[in-house]
Amino acid sequence: MAGYDPSAFPAVAVTVDLVVLTVRNGALCVLVVRRGEDPFAGREALPGGFVRPDEDLLAAAARELAEETGLAPGTAHLEQLASYGAPDRDPRMRVVTVAHLALVADPPDPQAGTDAAAARWAPVDEVLPGLAFDHDRVLRDGVDRARAKLEYTALAASFCRAGFTVAELRRVYEAVWGRPLDPRNFHRKVTSAAGFLEATGETTTRDGGRPAQLYRRGPATLLHPPLLRADS
Template structure:
C-alpha cells in the first residue's frame, strides 16, 4: 500500500459497564467464544452494522451479549481507540462507551460470548483481550473524574437513597474512605445535587436515615474533589 492509497478499516463498539456490588466496583465482562483471544475475558462489544449509529450498535451488542438493556443506562462515549495493531485481524478501530448503573442483575451470555459476568475491577487488571485493559483503566478514571465535577454518582444509586449510600459510591469508585460528616456537609450545600423525598429508611442501628433522590443539577458547583472530600 502506498501513502496515497485509502485505508479500509472496520469499526467496533466496546462497552465498559460499571456498577457497585457488595461494596466493590465491578465491571461487566464476557468470555470470548471466537478467535482471536478465544476463552479470554473481554469487554462486551462488536462490529457496527449497516444502518446503525454508534449508540444503537452499543445498545444492540450489550443486549445480544449480556441480556442487559442499554436504553435504561447512563451511556456516554468514552474515546476512540485506533492503534493499528490493537486487533490481530487488521485495522479495526473501536469507539468505547461508558455506562454507570446501580447494582444490576446477573447478565445472561449470548451471541459470541461463552459467558457474561460481573468481575471486581481490581481482579481483572492485565487479563483482558485486545486493548481492553487500557479501555477499562480509562473508563474508571473517567468515572472518578465525573464524580468530582458532575452529579453522575447518583447514576450508581437507586431512585431513592441515603447520603450514606451516596458516600459509599464515592468511596468505592475512588477507592478511599471519606469523612461522613464532611461529605454530608458538602453534598447538602451543593444546590440541585440531591433533594429530600420526605421519607426515611429504618436502620438496623441508629436513627432512621433521610431518603433523597437525584436533583436537577448536572454539574457540581463547587466540585467535590478527591483531595478534599474526606477532610475538614
C-alpha cells in the same frame, strides 16, 4: 479528491466496546465476558461488537448494552469515552473501536451474548491486567473518566437505586475513588451542593441505626461546589 486511490487503503471495520461500571458489595465492578471464539478464546474482555451498516455509534452502544445487561435503553447513563485504532489491536483485521462508558445501578446478573462463553460482574482490580485486545487500557480510561466525573457532576447518583441514603451515595464515591471518606464531611458537602439531591420525604432503616432520609437525584448536572478528591 485529486489523486485519491481507494485501492491503496485497506478496509477498516468499526466496533463499539463498553466499559459498564457498577458498585457491588462496596467494590467498583465492571462487566466482562469470556470470549467463546478466536481471537483470544477463553480470555476475558469488555463487551462489544461490530457496528451494523444502519447504526450510528451511540445506537450500536445502546444495543450492545441492552443485549449484555437486559437494561432497557435510556435506563443507564451512557456516553462516548474514546476511540482506539492501533493497527495491531485486533489480529483479524484493521479495527477501530469507539468505546463507551456506562454507569448502572443495581443491575441484574448478565447473560453472555452469542459469541461469549460467559459474562460476569467483576471487581476492576481483579481483572486488571489481563483483558484481551487493548481492553486493559480502555478499562483504565473508563475508570479514570468515572472518577473525574464524580468530582464535578451529579453522575454518582447513576450508581444508586431510585431512593438512596447519603451513606449509600458515600459508599459509591468510596468504591469509585478507592478510598474511605469522612461521613460527616461528605454529608455536609453533598447536601449543600445546589440541586444535587432532593429529599423524597421517606426514610429507611436498611443501613441500621436510626431512620435515614431517602434522596433522589436532583436537577443539577454540574456540582457547585465540586467534590474534589483532594479535599475529601
